[in-house]
Amino acid sequence: MSKLFLPILLVVGFAVWKVLDYLQLPNTFSILLILFTALSGVLWCYHRFSVLPRRRRQIARTEQRTGQTLSDEEKAQIEPIGEGEEFISSLFPVLAFVLILRSFVFEPFQIPSQSMEPTLRVGDFIVVEKYAYGIKDPVFQNTLVETGNVQRGDVVVFKAPPQPNVDYIKRVIGIGGDRVLYNELERKLTIIYAKDGEPCEENCESKEFAYSQPQQNDEFKAIIGRNPDGSFIYGPSMLELTETGDVDHQIHWFPEPISEGYRYKDYEKQEYYVTEWIVPAGQYFMMGDNRNMSEDSRFWGFVPEKNIVGKATYIWLSLDKKPNEWPTGIRSERLFTKIK
CATH class of the missing domain: 1.20.81 (Receptor-associated Protein)
Incomplete structure (x- = not known):
């Protein structure tokens, strides 16, 4: 036996x-x-x-x-x-x-998609600080000891609301009480900050995000479909620019704006290509840095505090690869770099 x-x-x-x-x-x-x-x-x-x-x-x-x-x-x-x-x-x-x-300390995570390019690329292996926002039990994710709060601009790993058995990684755009306005035509963000954790109605502090001049980056191609064998069909090169908001970081746009407002969820109002969301208390509004190739809070809603896994901090390994393809090398320039 x-x-x-x-x-x-x-x-x-x-x-x-x-x-x-x-x-x-x-x-x-x-x-x-x-x-x-x-x-x-x-x-x-x-x-x-x-x-x-x-x-x-x-x-x-x-x-x-x-x-x-x-x-x-x-x-x-x-x-x-x-x-x-x-x-x-x-x-x-x-x-x-x-x-x-x-x-309770660190968890490795592999970047599976292009939704956070150019900040994080397919083939990146990152370190997630599990203790950044609190010590949680590993099964039910109840906070045992509070150690910090999620900040706007943080890159975080969380349990996806539509698929709680899958981990997503996005950037925090709004926290509880914030009003998030997204201009789909100009592809610009504005945040009306919460006051004492509640939506602000008067004498509000707000930030209109600023954007640098977009530059074509031929290293990154938009995925526009699949071939019969399952491989991706790549389209035009992405536009790369700096977004200056609560933090400064690089983002990607398609060469032309894409109208997807009809797919947005949980918004308060939507007019003239501008959609507004009010983030509920204890929840967060997430977006990918690859703005036109990211399924995020615009499409499936807010992320509860309980779903937060941890803060993405460092890239410890980066394999040179594309989605669903074998690696061809190592991106040595990305090793042990801090995630911004």
Whole structure:
């Protein structure tokens, strides 16, 4: 039975993972990591505090009775531990370290799409600070200890409202109480800041974002469709410019404005290509830096505080690749750069 322990455990683990994935629960990986850490911890404690002391006593009695020192092979036959059980229990220190690190300190994240270009590119591997906005439990994401607040302009990872089992990464544009105005024709943002966490009605402070002169960047192409084999069809080069708002950063535009206002959600009013959203308390309005190639709060609504995973801080690896293609090298100039 001991020889079957590890294969059975792997089969059960795979089955649990498929069930969690089917239910589309958030934090599936965290749940599996907790379960395996708990199992290995129970085995580790059982072996360390029960099996091994009992084995040492049995070996001592046997050596005393026979008057001979047992060889390693002979000792292994006394109170033997199955290879599968021993392997799982030996993983406990490593799993416990990974669980604590990933749940409360740092979590790696890979950029899967073009929605944050040029700030973040497909193939970038980033570090997410889990403690930046509070210490949360790894399953239900309830805040245990408050450590900071989400700021306008932060780049954050969060559970996507339309798909809570999927992590998205976007930039925070508005926080609770802010009025976010987006001019679809001019592609410009204006924020009327909240007052005491509530929408401001008079004597309001506002910021109209400023934009540099767009420049064509041939390194970035717009995706306009797919070929029958599933590969992307690339269109014109993107326009790159600096957006100056709560922070200064680069963004991308299509060469020509695209009218998508009919798809916008949760807005207060919409007229003359200008859409206004009022961000509810405890929620956030997110946008991708690749403004015409980002599914964000304009299309699926606001992000609750509970969905926030952490703050994106550094790029620790960048593979030179395009969506759904194999890497062709490493972008060394992007290694260990701070995300702005």
